[in-house]
Amino acid sequence: MNIAVDTKERILTTARELFHGRSYADVGIKEICTEAQVQKGSFYHFFPSKRDLAMAVIDDMADDWAHGFVAEAFDEALPPIERLDYMVDAVYYWQKAAKNLEGRMPGCLFGNLALEISTRDEVIRARINAIFTKASDRFHEALEQAVEQGDMPPLDTQATATAMLAYLEGVILLAKTRNDPEVVRELGPAIKSIRIELKTPN
Amino acid sequence: MNIAVDTKERILTTARELFHGRSYADVGIKEICTEAQVQKGSFYHFFPSKRDLAMAVIDDMADDWAHGFVAEAFDEALPPIERLDYMVDAVYYWQKAAKNLEGRMPGCLFGNLALEISTRDEVIRARINAIFTKASDRFHEALEQAVEQGDMPPLDTQATATAMLAYLEGVILLAKTRNDPEVVRELGPAIKSIRIELKTPN
DNA sequence: ATAGCACTTGACCGACCGGTCATCTATTTT
DNA sequence: AAAATAGATGACCGGTCGGTCAAGTGCTAT
Numbered sequence: 491m492n493i494a495v496d497t498k499e500r501i502l503t504t505a506r507e508l509f510h511g512r513s514y515a516d517v518g519i520k521e522i523c524t525e526a527q528v529q530k531g532s533f534y535h536f537f538p539s540k541r542d543l544a545m546a547v548i549d550d551m552a553d554d555w556a557h558g559f560v561a562e563a564f565d566e567a568l569p570p571i572e573r574l575d576y577m578v579d580a581v582y583y584w585q586k587a588a589k590n591l592e593g594r595m596p597g598c599l600f601g602n603l604a605l606e607i608s609t610r611d612e613v614i615r616a617r618i619n620a621i622f623t624k625a626s627d628r629f630h631e632a633l634e635q636a637v638e639q640g641d642m643p644p645l646d647t648q649a650t651a652t653a654m655l656a657y658l659e660g661v662i663l664l665a666k667t668r669n670d671p672e673v674v675r676e677l678g679p680a681i682k683s684i685r686i687e688l689k690t691p692n
Numbered sequence: 693m694n695i696a697v698d699t700k701e702r703i704l705t706t707a708r709e710l711f712h713g714r715s716y717a718d719v720g721i722k723e724i725c726t727e728a729q730v731q732k733g734s735f736y737h738f739f740p741s742k743r744d745l746a747m748a749v750i751d752d753m754a755d756d757w758a759h760g761f762v763a764e765a766f767d768e769a770l771p772p773i774e775r776l777d778y779m780v781d782a783v784y785y786w787q788k789a790a791k792n793l794e795g796r797m798p799g800c801l802f803g804n805l806a807l808e809i810s811t812r813d814e815v816i817r818a819r820i821n822a823i824f825t826k827a828s829d830r831f832h833e834a835l836e837q838a839v840e841q842g843d844m845p846p847l848d849t850q851a852t853a854t855a856m857l858a859y860l861e862g863v864i865l866l867a868k869t870r871n872d873p874e875v876v877r878e879l880g881p882a883i884k885s886i887r888i889e890l891k892t893p894n
Numbered sequence: 895a896t897a898g899c900a901c902t903t904g905a906c907c908g909a910c911c912g913g914t915c916a917t918c919t920a921t922t923t924t
Numbered sequence: 925a926a927a928a929t930a931g932a933t934g935a936c937c938g939g940t941c942g943g944t945c946a947a948g949t950g951c952t953a954t
Contacts, residue, residue: 497901512811515717519942529903531945536901540942594811604869605807609714609796619869652866653859653879657886660862664854667806667821677855683887684859686879699931721912731933733915738931742912895954902949911940916933923928 498536500526506547510599511592514544514606544603545614551599552621559584564628570636571682574629574654578678581662586671597666601659626655649686657681700738702728708749712801713794716746716808746805747816753801754823761786766830772838773884776831776856780880783864788873799868803861828857851888859883 504526508517519540523530537543563576589595596602600618608615629651636642658681665673706728710719721742725732739745765779791797798804802820810817831853838844860883867875 513717513808515715515808516812518940520940530943531904532902534943596811597807601865602807605799605804605865606715606717608869608871609798610718615869615871622866622869649878650882652875653863653882656862656866656879657855657859658862659865660858660860661855663803663807663861663865664824664858667810667817667824669810669817673854676851677858677888680852680855680886680888683885684882685885686882720910722910732913733934734932736913740913898951898953900949900951903947905945907942907944909941909943912938914937915935917935918933919931921928921930924926 497526497528497532501528501533501536501543502546502550505543506551506599509544509547510551510596510602511588511594514603519543541611541614544607545617548600548603548614548617548621552624555621556624560625560628564632569641570632570639571641573632574681575679578658578674578681581658582671582674582678585662585665585674589669589671595666595669595671598659598662601662622655626652629654644688646686646688650684653684653686654681657684699728699730699734703730703735703738703745704748704752707745708753708801711746711749712753712798712804713790713796716805721745743813743816746809747819750802750805750816750819750823754826757823758826762827762830766834771843772834772841773843775834776883777881780860780876780883783860784873784876784880787864787867787876791871791873797868797871797873800861800864803864824857828854831856846890848888848890852886855886855888856883859886 505522523533559580563580564573585595604618633647633651637644661677707724725735761782765782766775787797806820835849835853839846863879
């Protein structure tokens with residue numbers, strides 16, 4: 491059982507790295523198996539299809555994300571607005587490290603996969619969408635607290651949270667297209683300037 | 693010559709639609725040929741490779757873009773700030789129309805291709821990057837004029853312009869992931885709230 | 895001891911991929 | 925009229941793709 495978990499884990503992390511570094515379509519199962527030192531038959535013992543592997547990778551990454559630097563960034567102990575900066579910083583350092591290692595900025599795995607396969611696979615699309623919603627919820631909490639504590643004038647916290655997530659994804663997209671993590675550092679902090687006003691009842 | 697131009701044009705527009713609606717890797721040359729009613733040999737008479745086709749599609753789209761609704765949106769006759777709203781509106785209606793036709797939101801072709809192949813093809817990456825820079829220049833002009841006319845307090849127009857483009861791309865990414873063009877309408881207008889201050893000399 | 899089971903192995907499969915090419919057709923050039 | 929040229933045709937190619945499978949291996953539970 492130990493060996494099996496290990497094998498499955500090895501497939502998962504390898505696939506994650508390869509998908510993130512290139513793309514879903516560009517990485518074949520053969521390559522994943524070679525890199526992970528697993529036989530093809532073994533691969534199909536653990537994953538019924540490449541598509542299922544993709545879903546597992548997404549879930550795996552979402553877990554790591556949620557319990558990793560997203561949890562750190564949105565730590566309740568931090569002042570709400572600082573959480574935004576923390577998040578931007580975390581993205582910056584991560585992308586920079588990845589670029590130093592591989593020479594290329596991988597961007598956001600979720601954003602990448604969303605644009606690549608969400609038009610073809612409704613289930614995967616919904617999965618990534620759910621992850622985005624969760625991420626947006628973190629922003630939402632922070633904004634609510636910021637308003638509550640008077641650090642920010644009242645605003646539509648829900649919509650603004652989503653807008654901030656969109657901005658972050660957009661910044662990562664642009665940075666990846668320039669292959670330059672510094673874009674994240676330059677543009678990232680402006681996330682705090684984004685505002686969507688409350689709908690005035692009329 | 694007339695026939696040839698026609699054939700080439702047919703390949704180009706078909707490929708554009710298919711790449712935009714799905715992805716680069718997902719669309720084969722065979723499919724493009726069938727859809728465009730062109731024989732495979734004919735295809736390779738006009739394009740040396742699939743990659744060259746991709747570049748031609750990118751250039752084609754960039755042209756249409758620059759002379760189409762981007763030109764309209766950033767019309768010098770419009771008040772600078774209205775141009776931003778015009779651009780957002782144009783994206784919204786375009787995406788909505790596309791979704792009504794095909795059932796799925798295609799997003800931005802450049803954003804899609806950037807995330808899909810920019811890690812694999814340096815030339816294509818640079819090409820898309822150049823297009824983004826051009827688009828950002830339009831935002832920059834508008835911001836410069838807005839500041840000049842006193843519609844906006846002074847700010848780092850260059851960085852803010854890039855940030856606005858990033859935001860727009862991010863909004864499209866999120867909308868595509870939700871498969872809901874309304875996201876563009878809801879979040880889009882907040883593009884005007886983005887600000888990056890001038891670096892204070894010290 | 896043995897039966898069962900999780901896991902491994904690697905040869906194998908048909909389909910499809912991007913791309914080639916000899917051959918044909920129609921138009922233009924001389 | 926002949927030659928040259930641009931374009932069209934579709935059979936064909938090697939390679940790779942995702943996926944299958946029968947035969948093994950080694951641990952575990954009875």
